[in-house]
Amino acid sequence: MFESLKSLIHRTAATAHPLSRDTEQHYVAGKSSDGQKIPHSVSMLQVQQALEDEAFRWSCTACGKCCRGPGVVYFTAEDLENIRAALKLSDAKWERLHTRLVQRRKNGLFLHQTAKACALLGKDGKCTVYEVRPLQCRTFPFWTSNFESRESYEWLKDFCPGVKKGDGEEFSLRTIVVETNRTEDGFARLQPPGSKTLYL
Ligand code: SF4
Ligand code: SF4
DSSP states (O other), rough: TTSSSSSSSOOOOOOOOOOHHHHHHHHHTTBBBSOBBOTTTOHHHHHHHHTTTTOEOOOOOOOOOBBBEEEEEEEEEEHHHHHHHTOOOOHHHHHHHHHHOOOOEEETEEEESSSBTTTTTTSSSSBTTTTOOHHHHHHTTTHHHHHSHHHHHHHHHHOOOHHOOOOOOOEEEHHHHHHHHHHHHHHHHHHTTTTOOOOO
C-alpha cells in the first residue's frame, strides 16, 4: 500500500468544469483536447465492467481518511510555491516543512511519501492548503486506479466512506470517464514527454 497512490488524496467535490462538446468527446475517446492519446486513460467499457452495473454514488463526508498514509502525494514545483505563499512561512519554517514534505523526485514531480498523515493535514483533520492543494487531491476519486477494474473499484468502495455509504450524488458512466480521463490528461501534462508516465 505504501507505493500505492490511493491512500493519500483528498476530499473534494470533483465538480465538472464546463467542457466544450468536442473536448468531452475527446475525453470519452481517451484523448486530450488536442487529440493526443492520454496515457492510462479509461474506456467506457472498462468503467462499466468495474462498476458491474452498480450506480456510482459519492459525496465526500470529510472524514480525512484519504489524507492519511501510508501513501504518496505528488506536488509540482508550482504547487510548492503556492503552498509556501499560502502558508506565509518564514524561510526557516518553510525549509523545515519542505524537508518533511519532499522525500524524492520523479518525472519532475516532488513526492511526499509517508506512513502517517500528510504533513499538510491540520490537527482539525482538514487540509491546511485546501485552496492550493495539488491536482491529485483535487481530483479524487476520479482516478484511473479507482475505475480500471472491478478490483480497483471494490477497493474504492471499501476505502472511501463517501462511496461506501451509497447515498451520495450519482455520477453517470460518461461523467466518470470524462472526469477520470481529464485527471490523467492533467497529470500526464505535469510530466516530461517521453518519460514513463505515472498515473493516479
Ligand atoms: S469521504 Fe472519501 S474522499 Fe472524502 S475525506 Fe473521506 S476518504 Fe476522502
Ligand atoms: S495536500 Fe491537503 S488534501 Fe492533499 S493529502 Fe495533503 S492534507 Fe490532504
